[in-house]
Amino acid sequence: MALYHRKVSKKGKQANLKAQRKMKRSLPLSRRKPKDVGESVSTPLCRSLSKWSSTADETKKQLHGLLAKLGAVGAPTILFQLMTFIFLGMGPIEESLNCVEYFAGEQAVTTAWAEHGFAACPFEIRLNPLADILSTKGFVLALLMSIMLKDGGFAMIATVCSTWVFVNRATSRRSIWSPLGDISVKSVAAGNEMVSRMALILWVLEAKKSFWLYEQPQTSLLWEHPRMQSFLKSNIVYKTHMWMGSYGGLSPKGTHLWAPCEQVSKFSLPLPQKEWDHQLVAKKVLPDGSVQVTGNGALKQSQAYPKQFGKATVCVWLNTPCRTFSTNYEKASTKKIPSFWKGNMDKWADANLSDVMQFLSLGTLK
Numbered sequence: 001m002a003l004y005h006r007k008v009s010k011k012g013k014q015a016n017l018k019a020q021r022k023m024k025r026s027l028p029l030s031r032r033k034p035k036d037v038g039e040s041v042s043t044p045l046c047r048s049l050s051k052w053s054s055t056a057d058e059t060k061k062q063l064h065g066l067l068a069k070l071g072a073v074g075a076p077t078i079l080f081q082l083m084t085f086i087f088l089g090m091g092p093i094e095e096s097l098n099c100v101e102y103f104a105g106e107q108a109v110t111t112a113w114a115e116h117g118f119a120a121c122p123f124e125i126r127l128n129p130l131a132d133i134l135s136t137k138g139f140v141l142a143l144l145m146s147i148m149l150k151d152g153g154f155a156m157i158a159t160v161c162s163t164w165v166f167v168n169r170a171t172s173r174r175s176i177w178s179p180l181g182d183i184s185v186k187s188v189a190a191g192n193e194m195v196s197r198m199a200l201i202l203w204v205l206e207a208k209k210s211f212w213l214y215e216q217p218q219t220s221l222l223w224e225h226p227r228m229q230s231f232l233k234s235n236i237v238y239k240t241h242m243w244m245g246s247y248g249g250l251s252p253k254g255t256h257l258w259a260p261c262e263q264v265s266k267f268s269l270p271l272p273q274k275e276w277d278h279q280l281v282a283k284k285v286l287p288d289g290s291v292q293v294t295g296n297g298a299l300k301q302s303q304a305y306p307k308q309f310g311k312a313t314v315c316v317w318l319n320t321p322c323r324t325f326s327t328n329y330e331k332a333s334t335k336k337i338p339s340f341w342k343g344n345m346d347k348w349a350d351a352n353l354s355d356v357m358q359f360l361s362l363g364t365l366k
């Protein structure tokens with residue numbers, strides 16, 4: 001059998017190439033070869049990424065760095081998606097904050113850090129209605145702030161404790177056997193969702209080796225929340241007891257602090273021996289002989305940190321060695337990045353993320 005070989009002239013070759021290029025342009029997206037956008041992202045996303053402008057390389061590098069850090073701590077898969085969407089929408093994000101204060105209230109921590117010349121930012125609904133962690137944009141803002149924190153920076157966290165503490169047990173029905181309590185009570189359900197969302201942010205803070213400090217009154221059951229329990233299973237966390245009264249608080253107020261560094265124990269100072277005027281709870285004996293305990297105005301007031309406590313956070317952080325990323329972590333942890341667009345992953349229904357995902361994915365092909 002003779003081989004058939006058609007000779008093509010130079011002119012003909014050029015015409016062929018032109019026709020091929022034209023055909024390529026008109027091919028449906030799925031048949032086109034994706035541009036080089038790194039190995040850890042899948043095809044539809046590649047196409048979105050390839051649309052990026054001149055900052056694309058910088059963004060990809062930053063995103064990939066963060067994903068590698070999340071991979072290194074074994075963060076939940078949903079965070080890889082959330083982070084990718086945030087970077088898709090924002091481009092490169094400046095990591096310029098030394099301190100973020102979640103649920104900042106009177107901002108004793110933010111103020112102390114700013115007075116030391118550090119870049120500090122509060123997240124607080126009373127300061128900015130947008131900063132509502134239970135809203136879609138508020139949660140994205142809270143996540144963004146964790147990305148903006150420098151590696152090894154400081155993060156103060158004081159989620160609303162009202163339904164987690166002892167005085168609310170009759171209403172919340174929380175216990176160590178049933179930490180999520182009575183979810184038919186609105187405030188209890190909101191408290192659960194708030195902690196689920198904060199747990200996600202905590203993973204980002206942990207991945208960035210920040211010195212995060214999670215504060216709760218000593219009777220709070222917040223760390224019994226299943227998301228906090230699974231965080232504890234994967235990470236080293238220290239807990240210490242301290243008194244707000246040691247920092248000039250109006251009452252002793254026993255408080256627990258959780259942190260990734262053993263230096264957290266430095267917050268534990270002796271309690272001044274004196275008469276304390278402010279009672280945080282009122283006790284009443286009911287006709288059947290049982291005792292009813294309710295929080296009073298002073299309990300609400302005691303939420304605000306004394307100025308000295310804010311100053312102590314700077315001092316302890318300055319005297320704590322930076323946590324280091326293990327050498328070659330990026331190479332090793334790239335392998336740990338899950339294939340986060342496929343499979344049956346935990347969608348964190350308890351954090352109520354469908355609106356967040358929808359909001360973030362607008363304008364992408366996801």
Ligand SMILES: C[S@@+](CC[C@H](N)C(=O)[O-])C[C@H]1O[C@@H](n2cnc3c(N)ncnc32)[C@H](O)[C@@H]1O
Nearest residue numbers: 103104105106125131132133134158303304305
């Ligand atoms: C336990 S207090 C923290 C007080 C703070 N440590 C201080 O020194 O004033 C909780 C704070 O969270 C704020 N907050 C309540 N719900 C919020 C929400 N959905 N999003 C953001 N902040 C919220 C409250 O206004 C309150 O200031």
